[in-house]
Amino acid sequence: MSTHDIAISGLRKSFGRNEVLRGIDLRIEAGEFVGLMGPNGAGKSTLIKILGGVYQRSAGEITYAGEAVRSLAERPEVGFIHQDLGLVDALPIVDNLRLGEAPMRRLGPLLDRGRERRAAEAALARVELDRPVTTLVGDLSPGEKTLVAVARLLDRGARVLFIDETTSTLPPGDAQRLIRTLRDTVAADGATVIMVSHKLSEILDATKRIVVILDGVIAADVAAAGLDRPRLVKLLVAHERPDGGPVLAAHDRGEERLRLEGACAGRCGPVDLTVHAGEVVGLTGLAGSGLHDVGYLAHGALRPTAGRVVRAPGVRSALVPPHRESQGGFAELSVQANLTISALPSWRGRATRLLRGRAERSDAHEMVGRLDVRPGDPQAPFGTLSGGNKQKVVFGRAMFRRPDVYVLCEPTRGVDVQTRETLYDLIRGLRAEGAAVLLISSDSEDLFAVCDRIAVVEQGRLRDFTAIDEITPDALEAFI
Numbered sequence: 001m002s003t004h005d006i007a008i009s010g011l012r013k014s015f016g017r018n019e020v021l022r023g024i025d026l027r028i029e030a031g032e033f034v035g036l037m038g039p040n041g042a043g044k045s046t047l048i049k050i051l052g053g054v055y056q057r058s059a060g061e062i063t064y065a066g067e068a069v070r071s072l073a074e075r076p077e078v079g080f081i082h083q084d085l086g087l088v089d090a091l092p093i094v095d096n097l098r099l100g101e102a103p104m105r106r107l108g109p110l111l112d113r114g115r116e117r118r119a120a121e122a123a124l125a126r127v128e129l130d131r132p133v134t135t136l137v138g139d140l141s142p143g144e145k146t147l148v149a150v151a152r153l154l155d156r157g158a159r160v161l162f163i164d165e166t167t168s169t170l171p172p173g174d175a176q177r178l179i180r181t182l183r184d185t186v187a188a189d190g191a192t193v194i195m196v197s198h199k200l201s202e203i204l205d206a207t208k209r210i211v212v213i214l215d216g217v218i219a220a221d222v223a224a225a226g227l228d229r230p231r232l233v234k235l236l237v238a239h240e241r242p243d244g245g246p247v248l249a250a251h252d253r254g255e256e257r258l259r260l261e262g263a264c265a266g267r268c269g270p271v272d273l274t275v276h277a278g279e280v281v282g283l284t285g286l287a288g289s290g291l292h293d294v295g296y297l298a299h300g301a302l303r304p305t306a307g308r309v310v311r312a313p314g315v316r317s318a319l320v321p322p323h324r325e326s327q328g329g330f331a332e333l334s335v336q337a338n339l340t341i342s343a344l345p346s347w348r349g350r351a352t353r354l355l356r357g358r359a360e361r362s363d364a365h366e367m368v369g370r371l372d373v374r375p376g377d378p379q380a381p382f383g384t385l386s387g388g389n390k391q392k393v394v395f396g397r398a399m400f401r402r403p404d405v406y407v408l409c410e411p412t413r414g415v416d417v418q419t420r421e422t423l424y425d426l427i428r429g430l431r432a433e434g435a436a437v438l439l440i441s442s443d444s445e446d447l448f449a450v451c452d453r454i455a456v457v458e459q460g461r462l463r464d465f466t467a468i469d470e471i472t473p474d475a476l477e478a479f480i
């Protein structure tokens with residue numbers, strides 16, 4: 001056994017009566033690049049959190065280099081990158097790289113800032129991040145921040161990196177850059193990388209081996225070379241779609257529901273835009289382009305500082321915000337409360353001001369089933385759901401408002417392949433029912449699945465709209 005091999009056997013984890021990991025056996029050898037995949041709630045993050053010492057296992061064994069360990073976090077050569085990167089925006093890169101470490105000194109109390117800077121420059125060069133080390137982390141793009149987090153781990157001697165769904169929040173260019181860096185680290189330095197992602201092409205391109213977890217057990221462990229997209233989908237999806245593919249039925253759009261006229265706010269504007277009933281309008285762009293500010297403006301969460309946002313009287317809108325962890329829900333409240341909280345008057349009795357609790361419960365139950373939220377218990381605390389399941393609940397809350405206008409920001413972020421199709425079907429259904437949908441996504445797959453027309457946001461402004469059947473994914477990528 002090599003010095004950095006990991007062996008996991010019979011690993012189990014229960015939360016109360018919910019057994020989430022049901023006997024995981026896995027061996028990872030030094031120098032491997034492994035993709036860890038599986039549906040929302042399958043147990044991927046739980047596995048990584050146990051390895052990282054965040055949760056305690058209920059049973060099983062973990063060995064590192066042949067030695068039994070409680071968790072891998074006790075080993076300095078193992079590093080973890082979670083979605084929260086643990087960086088401080090207000091500090092420069094050089095200080096973030098030293099966070100939690102004793103400062104470098106010359107003599108006695110004399111600090112050696114020069115040596116710290118040189119060490120930081122070398123750390124950034126390893127991940128090919130060409131930025132002065134004095135740059136504030138808050139001024140970096142999301143992808144650059146992730147590279148700083150990787151540089152920090154490598155600089156501290158990490159030889160094994162666990163990356164938990166970090167790419168799901170990155171725009172495609174940043175995600176590709178991160179993966180290139182990880183691949184080089186594996187190839188040139190013999191490091192080991194275990195990466196969780198729902199993005200099929202990313203995993204197929206980057207990794208050598210794909211491990212699929214379904215319902216808390218390893219359902220497949222295969223060489224990436226022998227797989228293509230359809231075969232991988234088959235491994236990930238328990239039930240195939242009966243109809244075999246998206247169809248956006250042609251129909252006439254209805255009357256105008258939302259109009260932005262020279263509207264400005266935050267980093268966007270002036271923006272001119274209309275969305276009609278029965279239409280899905282898509283916007284995409286790079287991080288920092290002001291993309292999501294257009295969504296906040298359209299929904300009314302940002303007030304226009306110039307221009308105007310026009311909705312016909314009585315037209316209501318609902319927002320799916322882009323960051324579900326910080327903006328999405330109330331961790332301590334139940335799934336039911338998170339679903340119904342924005343639409344409580346719909347369950348108020350006619351004659352009384354009391355809530356009709358039974359109706360609220362049964363509607364919440366139905367929505368949980370419709371969106372396949374797991375566990376399917378409306379009383380479970382929202383905070384205990386897996387990332388993708390939180391996303392489904394946030395989507396369900398918007399649907400309960402029965403709005404005329406939906407503003408959906410990154411609606412498929414972190415959801416598995418099957419849920420992605422469920423959400424696409426729901427959006428197509430909303431369009432067919434006459435809702436006006438503004439879909440804002442850095443994932444071009446969303447745009448091609450459900451949009452009638454799309455535009456690219458660049459430096460806060462929209463480039464011209466294009467009908468979706470007049471553009472190819474490659475042409476769109478070239479635009480962005």
Ligand SMILES: Nc1ncnc2c1ncn2[C@@H]1O[C@H](COP(=O)(O)OP(=O)(O)OP(=O)(O)O)[C@@H](O)[C@H]1O
Pocket residue numbers: 015018020038039040041042043044045046047374375384385386387388389414416
């Ligand atoms: N702290 C907790 N308390 C109770 N249940 C939990 C807790 N953490 C996770 N779970 C449950 O464990 C199951 C697996 O969650 P986990 O986050 O590991 O899934 P995942 O495979 O990473 O999913 P996703 O792709 O959606 O992120 C889920 O049913 C979740 O509700």
